[in-house]
Amino acid sequence: xxxxxxxxxxxxxxxxxxxxxxxxxxxxxxxxxxxxxxxxxxxxxxxxxxxxxxxxxxxxxxxxxxxxxxxxxxxxxxxxxxxxxxxxxxxxxxxxxxxxxxxxxxxxxxxxxxxxxxxxxxxxxxxxxxxxxxxxxxxxxxxxxxxxxxxxxxxxxxxxxxxxxxxxxxxxxxxxxxxxxxxxxxxxxxxxxxxxxxxxxxxxxxxxxxxxxxxxxxxxxxxxxxxxxxxxxxxxxxxxxxxxxxxxxxxxxxxxxxxxxxxxxxxxxxxxxxxxxxxxxxxxxxxxxxxxxxxxxxxxxxxxxxxxxxxxxxxxxxxxxxxxxxxxxxxxxxxxxxxxxxxxxxxxxxxxxxxxxxxxxxxxxxxxxxxxxxxxxxxxxxxxxxxxxxxxxxxxxxxxxxxxxxxxxxxxxxxxxxxxxxxxxxxxxxxxxxxxxxxxxxxxxxxxxxxxxxxxxxxx
Amino acid sequence: xxxxxxxxxxxxxxxxxxxxxxxxxxxxxxxxxxxxxxxxxxxxxxxxxxxxxxxxxxxxxxxxxxxxxxxxxxxxxxxxxxxxxxxxxxxxxxxxxxxxxxxxxxxxxxxxxxxxxxxxxxxxxxxxxxxxxxxxxxxxxxxxxxxxxxxxxxxxxxxxxxxxxxxxxxxxxxxxxxxxxxxxxxxxxxxxxxxxxxxxxxxxxxxxxxxxxxxxxxxxxxxxxxxxxxxxxxxxxxxxxxxxxxxxxxxxxxxxxxxxxxxxxxxxxxxxxxxxxxxxxxxxxxxxxxxxxxxxxxxxxxxxxxxxxxxxxxxxxxxxxxxxxxxxxxxxxxxxxxxxxxxxxxxxxxxxxxxxxxxxxxxxxxxxxxxxxxxxxxxxxxxxxxxxxxxxxxxxxxxxxxxxxxxxxxxxxxxxxxxxxxxxxxxxxxxxxxxxxxxxxxxxxxxxxxxxxxxxxxxxxxxxxxxxxxxxxxxxxxxxxx
Numbered sequence: 001x002x003x004x005x006x007x008x009x010x011x012x013x014x015x016x017x018x019x020x021x022x023x024x025x026x027x028x029x030x031x032x033x034x035x036x037x038x039x040x041x042x043x044x045x046x047x048x049x050x051x052x053x054x055x056x057x058x059x060x061x062x063x064x065x066x067x068x069x070x071x072x073x074x075x076x077x078x079x080x081x082x083x084x085x086x087x088x089x090x091x092x093x094x095x096x097x098x099x100x101x102x103x104x105x106x107x108x109x110x111x112x113x114x115x116x117x118x119x120x121x122x123x124x125x126x127x128x129x130x131x132x133x134x135x136x137x138x139x140x141x142x143x144x145x146x147x148x149x150x151x152x153x154x155x156x157x158x159x160x161x162x163x164x165x166x167x168x169x170x171x172x173x174x175x176x177x178x179x180x181x182x183x184x185x186x187x188x189x190x191x192x193x194x195x196x197x198x199x200x201x202x203x204x205x206x207x208x209x210x211x212x213x214x215x216x217x218x219x220x221x222x223x224x225x226x227x228x229x230x231x232x233x234x235x236x237x238x239x240x241x242x243x244x245x246x247x248x249x250x251x252x253x254x255x256x257x258x259x260x261x262x263x264x265x266x267x268x269x270x271x272x273x274x275x276x277x278x279x280x281x282x283x284x285x286x287x288x289x290x291x292x293x294x295x296x297x298x299x300x301x302x303x304x305x306x307x308x309x310x311x312x313x314x315x316x317x318x319x320x321x322x323x324x325x326x327x328x329x330x331x332x333x334x335x336x337x338x339x340x341x342x343x344x345x346x347x348x349x350x351x352x353x354x355x356x357x358x359x360x361x362x363x364x365x366x367x368x369x370x371x372x373x374x375x376x377x378x379x380x381x382x383x384x385x386x387x388x389x390x391x392x393x394x395x396x397x398x399x400x401x402x403x404x405x406x407x408x409x410x411x412x413x414x415x416x417x418x419x420x421x422x423x424x425x426x427x428x429x430x431x432x433x434x435x436x437x438x439x440x441x442x443x444x445x446x447x448x449x450x451x452x453x454x455x456x457x458x459x460x
Numbered sequence: 461x462x463x464x465x466x467x468x469x470x471x472x473x474x475x476x477x478x479x480x481x482x483x484x485x486x487x488x489x490x491x492x493x494x495x496x497x498x499x500x501x502x503x504x505x506x507x508x509x510x511x512x513x514x515x516x517x518x519x520x521x522x523x524x525x526x527x528x529x530x531x532x533x534x535x536x537x538x539x540x541x542x543x544x545x546x547x548x549x550x551x552x553x554x555x556x557x558x559x560x561x562x563x564x565x566x567x568x569x570x571x572x573x574x575x576x577x578x579x580x581x582x583x584x585x586x587x588x589x590x591x592x593x594x595x596x597x598x599x600x601x602x603x604x605x606x607x608x609x610x611x612x613x614x615x616x617x618x619x620x621x622x623x624x625x626x627x628x629x630x631x632x633x634x635x636x637x638x639x640x641x642x643x644x645x646x647x648x649x650x651x652x653x654x655x656x657x658x659x660x661x662x663x664x665x666x667x668x669x670x671x672x673x674x675x676x677x678x679x680x681x682x683x684x685x686x687x688x689x690x691x692x693x694x695x696x697x698x699x700x701x702x703x704x705x706x707x708x709x710x711x712x713x714x715x716x717x718x719x720x721x722x723x724x725x726x727x728x729x730x731x732x733x734x735x736x737x738x739x740x741x742x743x744x745x746x747x748x749x750x751x752x753x754x755x756x757x758x759x760x761x762x763x764x765x766x767x768x769x770x771x772x773x774x775x776x777x778x779x780x781x782x783x784x785x786x787x788x789x790x791x792x793x794x795x796x797x798x799x800x801x802x803x804x805x806x807x808x809x810x811x812x813x814x815x816x817x818x819x820x821x822x823x824x825x826x827x828x829x830x831x832x833x834x835x836x837x838x839x840x841x842x843x844x845x846x847x848x849x850x851x852x853x854x855x856x857x858x859x860x861x862x863x864x865x866x867x868x869x870x871x872x873x874x875x876x877x878x879x880x881x882x883x884x885x886x887x888x889x890x891x892x893x894x895x896x897x898x899x900x901x902x903x904x905x906x907x908x909x910x911x912x913x914x915x916x917x918x919x920x921x922x923x924x925x926x927x928x929x930x931x932x933x934x935x936x937x938x939x940x941x942x
Contacts, residue, residue, distance in 0.1 A: 091596045152595035153588035
C-alpha cells in the first residue's frame with residue numbers, strides 16, 4: 001500500500017481538524033516555514049517623518065480604516081470577474097488542503113514593530129510585500145478550511161456561504177498574483193490589499209445573522225469555538241495587511257516630502273510605526289473612550305453616571321490603537337449600561353490604570369448591581385444578550401444609538417457579539433479580559449495587555 | 461494512515477480530469493504563475509489559470525437564491541425530525557396480515573406513507589451534520605439529493621383512501637426502491653473519499669445508521685407491496701377474474717373480504733433449510749470461480765437443532781448466512797489452495813475418497829427466545845492486522861476494496877443480487893453489512909479468530925419476532941453544550 005509522502009508536521013488529518021477546532025488558534029505553531037524572514041534594516045539612520053504621525057485617534061483621512069471601522073461598504077470586486085460568483089472549491093481539489101497545511105509564524109507585537117522600525121526603506125517594504133505575498137494565500141486557505149469544518153447545514157446558510165465563497169475567491173486571486181519585484185508591482189500589490197481588505201471589512205453582521213438562523217443546528221459551544229477561531233484568524237490577517245498598507249503610505253508620504261525638498265525633520269522617534277502607536281497613553285485612551293460612552297449613554301437613556309480615571313503611572317506603551325479602543329469601549333458600555341439600568345447613576349464608574357512587570361492594566365469598576373449567577377457563565381457566549389430576544393434579527397435593536405458609538409460594532413449592537421469579540425482582541429497579543437461580579441454591588445472588569453516599551457522595541 | 465484515502469481522492473480527481481491532476485503536481489513546486497501570465501495579471505486585470513480548466517478545482521454553486529431555498533426549506537425537515545418513527549416488530553407485521561381487510565390495507569398504506577418521510581428526515585439530518593466539505597463530495601451529495609427527493613415526494617403524497625390510491629402508491633414506492641438501489645455503492649465510494657475528513661468512528665456510526673434505516677424503510681415498503689399484491693391476487697381469485705383482466709374500476713373490495721398473508725415475513729422459517737440453500741449457492745459460486753468439479757468445494761455440515769424454526773424475514777437471514785459462508789469458504793480454499801492444482805495431487809495429504817477441503821461446520825442452537833448459528837471453519841484465521849477493522853466500513857486497508865464500488869452501479873445487499881454485482885468482488889462490506897441486518901432486529905454477529913487455524917462466527921437472532929426495530933433517531937447535536 002502506497003503511503004503518500006506528506007510534510008512532516010501533518011499529523012493524522014482528522015485529528016488535527018478536530019483538534020484545531022478545540023484549540024484557540026493554530027497560529028501558535030512556531031515551526032519554521034519556508035517563508036523568508038524580513039531583512040533587518042539599518043537602525044542608525046533616521047527617517048523623514050513629515051506628514052505623519054498623527055496622534056492615534058486622527059489618522060490621515062486617506063488612510064485605510066484600520067481594522068474594521070464601521071462604515072458599511074459592500075464593494076463588488078471587479079477583478080474577481082475571472083471566477084464565477086459563488087464559486088467554491090470542488091471536493092477533489094486538494095490545493096486548499098495543501099496551503100492550509102503550511103505552518104505560519106504567529107503574529108506578535110515584536111514582529112509587527114520589526115516591520116515598521118525606522119528607517120523605512122523601499123527594499124524592506126519590498127521584502128515585506130514578498131513575504132505577505134506568500135503568507136496571505138495560506139491564511140485565506142485556513143479561513144476556507146475553517147468553514148469547511150462546519151456542519152453541512154450550517155455552511156449552507158446563505159450568509160455564511162457567501163463569506164465562505166468570498167474567502168475562496170480571494171484565495172484564488174492571490175494564488176494567481178505574480179511576485180512583487182518592482183515599484184509598480186508594489187503599488188499594484190498595495191492596491192489589491194486595499195481592495196481585498198475593504199471587501200471583507202464588514203462581515204460580522206452577516207455572520208451574526210447566519211448563526212442566528214442556524215441556532216437550531218449548532219450549539220453555543222461549537223458556535224463559540226468557531227467564532228473565536230474565525231475572529232482570531234481575521235484579526236491576524238488584517239493586522240498583516242493593514243500594517244503593510246500603512247507602512248507603504250508612510251513611506252510614500254515621506255518620499256514625497258523628500259522630493260519636494262522639505263528637509264528631514266529630525267524625528268528620531270516616529271510615534272507611529274504603521275498601525276502601531278509606540279507612545280500610546282493608556283489614560284488618554286481611557287478618558288477619550290469614557291467620554292464617548294458617557295455621551296452616547298446620555299443620548300440613549302437620558303442619564304449617565306460620571307466617571308473617574310485614576311492613573312498614577314502615566315502608562316505609555318506600544319499597541320494597536322483601534323484594538324484598545326474597541327475593548328475599552330465594550331467594557332465601558334457594559335459598565336455605564338449597568339449603572340443606568342440598576343438606578344445607581346449617582347455612583348460614578350471608577351476606572352483605574354496601572355502598569356508594571358511588563359504589563360499594563362485597566363480596571364473598570366461599576367455599581368450596576370453585578371451579573372446574576374445564572375447568566376454569569378454565558379456572558380462570553382456569542383449571540384447571548386440581555387437585550388430582549390428578537391425573533392427577527394433584522395429589526396434594529398432599541399439601543400442602537402448607544403451601540404453606534406464604537407466604530408466596530410454599529411450594525412451588530414445588541415446581538416451579543418461585543419464582549420466575546422472584545423475578549424478575542426484582548427487575548428490576541430497575550431492579554432486577558434476578566435469579569436468579576438459582586439452580586440448586589442457591581443462588576444469589576446480587568447483588562448491586561450502586554451507592554452513593550454518603545455526603547456526595547458527600537459533595539460530589535 | 462489517511463494517506464491511502466488521500467490517494468483515493470487524488471485518483472478520483474485524475475479519473476475525472478487528467479489535466480487537473482497534472483496541473484496539481486506542477487503547482488506543488490511553484491505557487492506562482494508563470495511569467496507570461498504575470499504581465500497580464502500585473503495590470504490588475506482578470507487573470508486566467510494557464511493549463512487546467514477552472515471548473516475542475518472550482519465549482520460554481522447554484523445561484524444564491526437556490527442556496528437560500530435549500531437552507532430555508534430545511535424548516536420543513538425540522539418538523540419531521542422532531543417526530544419519532546413508529547417502530548414495529550415482526551410479530552405485529554405478521555398479525556397485521558392475518559386478517560387483511562381493505563380497511564387494514566389502506567391503514568397500512570397510510571402508515572408507510574407517513575413513516576417513510578420521518579425516517580428519511582432523520583437520515584437527511586445525519587447528512588447535514590457531516591462537515592461541509594464532506595457534504596460536497598459528489599457521491600454523498602447524490603445520495604443526499606436522492607433522499608431529499610424521496611422525502612419531498614412522500615410527504616406530499618395525499619392520504620390514501622381507496623385501493624386504486626394504494627396501487628398508485630405502491631407503484632411510486634417500487635420506483636423509489638429501484639432508484640435507491642444505487643445508494644450502497646454511492647455511499648461506499650463517498651465515505652472512502654471522505655476518510656480523512658471525518659473520524660473513522662463517525663463514519664462507521666453514520667454508515668451504520670444509514671444502512672439500518674435503509675433496511676427498515678425497504679422492509680416496510682416491501683412488506684406493504686407484498687401485502688398489496690397478495691391482496692389483489694386473492695381478490696381476483698375471489699371474484700373469479702383471471703390474471704390478465706384488469707380491474708382498474710375496482711377501487712373497493714366487496715365487504716367482508718379478507719386475505720390471509722404475511723408478506724415477506726415467515727413465521728416458521730427453517731434455519732437449516734436456509735443454511736443449506738446458502739451453502740449450495742456459495743459452493744456453486746466458488747466452483748465456478750476456481751473451475752472445480754461440482755461437489756469439491758468445502759462441504760457445509762449442519763448440526764445441532766436442525767429442526768429449529770423462527771420468525772424472520774428470510775432475505776435478511778440469508779444475507780448474513782451467505783456472507784459468513786462466503787468468508788469461510790473463501791478462506792478455506794485460499795488456505796489449501798495448493799490442493800487445487802491437480803499436478804500436486806501427489807503432495808496432497810488427504811487420502812483418496814476424502815474431501816479436498818476441511819468441512820465447514822454450522823451448528824444451530826435454538827433456545828426459547830433466541831436462535832444462535834455458529835459457523836466454524838478451518839481457513840487459517842483472520843490476519844491480525846485486519847482484526848480491529850473487520851467491522852469498520854472504511855479503513856485505509858480496505859480502501860482498495862472500496863474502490864471496487866466504482867464498477868458497480870446498483871447494489872441491494874441481497875443474496876439474489878442480479879448480475880450487476882459480481883458475487884466474489886470484495887468491497888470490505890460483508891461483515892459490517894451483516895452486522896447491520898442482525899442489529900436491526902435486535903440480534904448480533906460476533907467473530908472469533910484462532911490464529912493459524914480458523915474462525916468461529918456467531919449469529920444470534922431473536923426467535924419470536926417480538927423485538928422492536930432497532931433504528932436510531934438523528935444524532936442530537938445541539939443538546940449539550942459540551
